[in-house]
Amino acid sequence: MNISGIMNKNIIFLGLSASSREEAVRAMVDGMTREGYVADQKKYLAAIREREGKGTTGIGYGVAIPHGKSDGVKAPCVAYARLAAPVDWNSFDGKPVTSVFLIGVPEKNAGNDHLKILIAISKRLMHEDFRKNLEQAKTPEDVLKVIQSIDES
Amino acid sequence: MKKLLAVTACPTGIAHTYMAAEALQQAAKKKDVSIKVETRGSVGVENRLTEEEIAEAHAIIIAADMDADEERFKGKPVVRVGAGEAIKAADQLIDRALAMKASETAATQSKPSDYVENVQKLKSERSAGRTGPYKHLMSGVSFMIPIVVAGGLIIACSFLFGIYAFQQEGTLAWGLKKIGDSAMGLMVTVLSGYIAYSIADRPGLAPGLIGGALSSALGAGFLGGIFSGFLAGYLAKLLKDKLHLPKSLESLKPILIIPFVTTLVVGLMMVFVIGTPFSMLMNALVDWLKNMGTANAILLGVIMGAMMATDMGGPINKAAYTVGTALIASSIYAPMAAVMAAGMTPPIGLAIATFASKKKFNREEKEAGKAALVLGLSFITEGAIPFAAADPIRVIPSCMVGSAIAGGLAEAFGCLLRAPHGGLFVMLIPNAVSNVFLYLVAIAIGAVVTALMVLALKKDKTQEQLTK
CATH class of the missing domain: 3.40.50.2300 (Response regulator)
Structure with a gap:
């Protein structure tokens, strides 16, 4: 699964201001809708919320990977946001979240693509250089470049 | 490193x-x-x-x-x-x-474990030590055995109502026979499938199963199934290891390319090349066994009996057992009778020996004798292993002689066994064993011979050894 291929610079938000995880996710879904990835916001948001309800997606290192498989999503996509201020995500390591990857996959997609994307990102997060590069990326183009390193690994 | x-x-x-x-x-x-x-x-x-x-x-x-x-x-x-x-x-x-x-x-x-646990451990150690084609064959056999045992015992249950009761459609006997027949029909398929699975992991399973099913359908029986299992397994493994594809196609390999190509090759081999000679071989074997004279039948019983006791649960034992069960599927029931009788005698014989002698076994061995009796009555030949391991030179020949006699007698008495397992318990099912009484006599004589031989060969223990 080529992750950088399903991202685009218009759904990469650097310095997104949000006061809660709900607000952060909502802003990102808005972006996905504008870019034509999402047809039915309500349905997709419900899927994300349902997943968050089952257990946190804050996997540690200040990163959260919320995700939803829903027929509100038209095409697989990944949005990224660096938050202006950390928000609480009830994370695994207790730290608030500053980086959010939001994964959307259409319901009709066979298999578990959303999990594979999630796994690829979280594996890469275990590498310090990846975390540093992601933190230091100044433009959406930089972020895309960092993400490409997942696909190449 | x-x-x-x-x-x-x-x-x-x-x-x-x-x-x-x-x-x-x-x-x-x-x-x-x-x-x-x-x-x-x-x-x-x-x-x-x-x-x-x-x-x-x-x-x-x-x-x-x-x-x-x-x-x-x-x-x-x-x-x-x-x-x-x-x-x-x-x-x-x-x-x-x-x-x-x-x-x-x-x-x-390694803390001292009880007897039955010890038998289990010896079994698993031995299977861990297996390698190569033999390991794959045993792996296939071990997946097949539960199917044969379940199916065979359920068929035996249908005989409760009389040997031909199943011919009456709609009766319970008919239903039981149907269940058992379905299980027996899977036997060669599963044998072949899991030989291939053992060799090549998941990609081998599909071609192995299909090759085995073809072998059944073509009448090539378990010999054909063993062949198709190995062919499918090694071919799938070859493709898995040696066929390198561009990354985009790599994920198609295990679900599409390997099963498709391997099944095609194995299937064509079975249908056009291997099926006919193997089915002729099977037919010849079945005919020979069916029309065998008494002298030959007794000789076969003696040989299979001795095999059962040679290595108790090891490859030679399993070879005899597999042949016995496979022949049940061809409606030949005499060899299975010899196999089970011979498989029951070693632990029973050793148990009798421990009961009979005060001087030749230490306290621990006497305790073990009781457990061995239960294992023997249940047709778990491995119950004799701890005795055999402690003193192979005296114990194994004694067991082989007793088992050979039990096997030979079972044939001589014309005993038939329609279930592939169960020991004493299967004998309680009417009609599952023909000539039950003489069958028990054969087992008893074999066991007594083993006991007498062990007692004659073993030396008395010293007082100190006895209390150990």
Whole structure:
């Protein structure tokens, strides 16, 4: 699964201001809708919320990977946001979240693509250089470049 | 270089299984240690550890918040933590695993266990020591046996109502026979499938099963099934290991390319090349067995009987047992009778010997004798192993002679056994055994011969040895 291929610079938000995880996710879904990835916001948001309800997606290192498989999503996509201020995500390591990857996959997609994307990102997060590069990326183009390193690994 | 293994698993954490795996791999790389990590996460089990890898490993790290199938690591040093620990402190975990000594856990494992457990251990040790084609064949046989046993015993249950009761459609006997026949129909299919599975893992299963089903359909029987299993397994493994495809096509390999190509090749081989000669061979074998004179039948019983006792649960024993069960599927019931009688006598004979003599067995062995009796009556030949292992030169020949006599007598008495297992219990089912009374006589004579021979060969123990 080529992750950088399903991202685009218009759904990469650097310095997104949000006061809660709900607000952060909502802003990102808005972006996905504008870019034509999402047809039915309500349905997709419900899927994300349902997943968050089952257990946190804050996997540690200040990163959260919320995700939803829903027929509100038209095409697989990944949005990224660096938050202006950390928000609480009830994370695994207790730290608030500053980086959010939001994964959307259409319901009709066979298999578990959303999990594979999630796994690829979280594996890469275990590498310090990846975390540093992601933190230091100044433009959406930089972020895309960092993400490409997942696909190449 | 020390080799480490790890398993990571987490039931709820979305990605912790994989993060823990990655962290361990990184930490091992830093220390220049080789590690393989099995992940049990949201997409199933990946990178599964093999038996050989476990046997070779210095230690195993289990970073899991759920069951990680730990039985398989019995006797190995294990470091056990939650998945989170591996993410946070992978370095220390690697150090801890490297510092484990093989003896640490081995010592706690070898505490004196009771008799039945000991038999189990000897069995599993022996299967761990198997390698190559023989291991694959045994693996296929071990998957097949439960099917044969279930099916055979259910058919035997239908005989409760009379041997031909199943011909009356709609009756319970008819239903039981149908169930049993379905099971027996799967026998060769499963044998072939799991030989291939043992060789090539999952990609081998489909072609193996299909090859086995073809073998049944073509009348090539278990001989054809063994052949198709090996062919499918080695071909699938060859494709798996040697066929390199562009990355985009690689994921199609296990689900499309290997099963398709292997099944096609195996199927065509079975239908056009192998099927006919093997089915002729099977027919010849079946005809020969059906029309065999009494003298030959007794000779066959003697040989199969001796085989059952040669290595008790080992390859020679399993060869005789497999032939016996396979022939049930061809409606030939005499060899199975010889096989079961001969398989029951070694533990029973040894048990009788321990009961009869005060001087030749120590206290522990006398206790073991009681357990051996139960195992023998249940047709678990392995019950004799601890005695055989302690004193092979005297015990094994005694067992072989007793078993050969039991097998030969069972044939001479014209006993037939329509179920592939069950020991004394199957004899309680009317009609499952023909000539039940004489069958019991054959077993009893064999067991007594074994007992007498053991007693004659074994020397008296000293007073000190007796109380041990």
